[in-house]
Amino acid sequence: MSHDLSTPVPPARHSPPGKRGNRRAQKRKRRTGRIVLFSLLALVLALGGTGYWLYSDLDGNIEGVDLDEAIGDDRPEKLPTSGQNILILGSDSRAGDNAELNTGKVAGARSDTALVMHIPEGRTEAVAVSIPRDTLVTRPECTKPDGSQVASAERVMFNSIYSQVGPACVVKTVEKMSGVRMDHYMEIDFAGFKDLVDAIGGVTVTVDQDIHDPSSGLDLTAGTHRLDGTESLQFVRTRHGVGDGSDLGRIGLQQQFMVALLSEIKRQDLLGSPTKTYKVADTLTSSLTTDSELASLSALVDFGRSLNGVDPADMETIMLPVAYDKTDPNRVVPAEPQASTLWKAIRSDQDIPESAKKSPAGGKTS
Template identity: 75%
Template sequence: MSHATATPSRRRGKAPRRERTRGQRIRRIILWTLLVVVLAAGGTGYWLYSSLNGNIDGVDLDKAIGTDRPEKLPTSGTNVLVLGSDSRAGANAKLKTGNVSGARSDTALVMHIPEGRKQATAVSIPRDTLVTRPECTKTDGTTVPSAKRVMFNSVYSLAGPACVVKTVEKMSGVRLDHFMEIDFAGFKGLVDAIGGVDVTVDQAIHDKSSGLDLAKGTHKLNGTESLAFVRTRHGIGDGSDLGRIGLQQQFMIALLSEIKKQDLLGSPTKSYKIADSLTSSLTTDSELANLKALAEFGRSLKGVDPATMETIMLPVQYDTADPNRVVAAEPQATQLWKALRTGAEIPESAKKSPATGGN
């Protein structure tokens, strides 16, 4: 696909080409604004670009996982694993994230972006889901043996993000083209950088554990409040992790919508602040571990409207041996993963979770 900019023809006898509207031009370059600004600044700009580029940690999935992976999508669609880690170290120690040491994948979403890049689907995997962890190689070269009936969010703390990718691929048969991880501190900083996120709750939420105290209605949440919102479990539903997933999905859509409508073009300083907050706590696969690749990827998703994103929880049911844990519900889970593998429409039956009595 050519990216050359079309200019109106001035030759006699030919009608001038239609110019892009101001809105179209802004949308086309909004994700490139930061890159253009820093490069145009000469030496200082190069330093800023290098600084942001150096913020991003990258993981070589092919090297870490090996060649035993599912086939890629038969279409031009893309699957991305998005992880939110709950590290209690460093800046995160100041947040109300509990007293447990180490880190776990507190939030896990499989984002399916279909061919045509119009409507995305996000599948949440409950962190208390019992899964089979495949044999994995840690970053220090040691091997973690396979194990059955382990909590999904324990895979991250034991063997790292590449093993989480491998676990999801084994349980779903879905090839994950990319993964992105952001920790709690980065999440808080990103929300503060964009000036907060609006959410609407249908009922009051009071959760002493997360520190969230919201009346019924619409609220603009700052970074600390947003973190409490996505971690709340005792103030909503049955108090389990399953109730929290609905809030996480709601907030994800609100956050993406807010970022999309930000006037980054009119505020280079704000662009840098957002980029610095995000990249400082961002880990991706090695293919996306630089600003140019991230901008290209973001540009490819410009047609996706967060407001139309379909959010689904992996169908689960309570484990018969341990009612505090859940397992994938069949045949719904198999139907869901098959739809993502083939690019087919997800059947309604695959969107129902017995553990929640429906959707």
């Protein structure tokens, strides 16, 4: 069970606007902006404490996906600059050992979190665009991992593509809807975080209102709590009792959890404990799938080091502007012209206009 570490505080979302609210909003923006960067730096930190003799053991943990072979030539052109685009998925697998952790009735694995991380030329700043899992999209014709072909389909829920066709089709779908070529792909299995959270002794999160979600099993009072691995999985799966009960509220909880987890790894000075360092690195790499170019420790470490110039305070995380679907109000669709403006800015390696950050479903997306 979680342990309440502070006196409950009034829900911040009902506070009147003002300087304090603005400061809190800026703070949340800086914290969520650390998600992707800290995930890479935390991995580099953990791997840095392991001996070379463990290299092959950990290196064998990472699974790779050959995107060029799986997708073929039907892809957008690469950026004419040295900018980079990475699709990062947080998958919620119900297969194998993870089946014991499934509190719901859904079978298979789904991409519960999707981020397009854009690192402009120069690599001194970055932006990550969250794609809501309930977004209705057009899925292009794709090839399954077994070689069979799947026809194109319209009005497909974004997170179903992963379980039905595979990760390469998720990449192809994102490239088709955005016109942005993904240079790399990274997938982190949320269920794999259970062992990681337990290995580091738990993760501390603060919620500004009570959360009671029978579907995920999460039961938290407003305040600060130390979550174990099982409770952490409940936290990232929660959607009911948060906001309007849709995926838009869950995105915020998942971002908060990722920041808290990876900040905890960074805070613990893993270099001082080789045993814990190896355990954490083993857990991280065991739950990681990447494109074939990043599917080795040396490639991951080199890529992480290339991001050293990115200041987390200047990294922005926003949500793809969406509107509630007119036919099915439980689903959302990309809002226009905001979505097109956002993707155009990324394709041209330009700053994202403020007009592209306004979402009919959820207001400002930053």
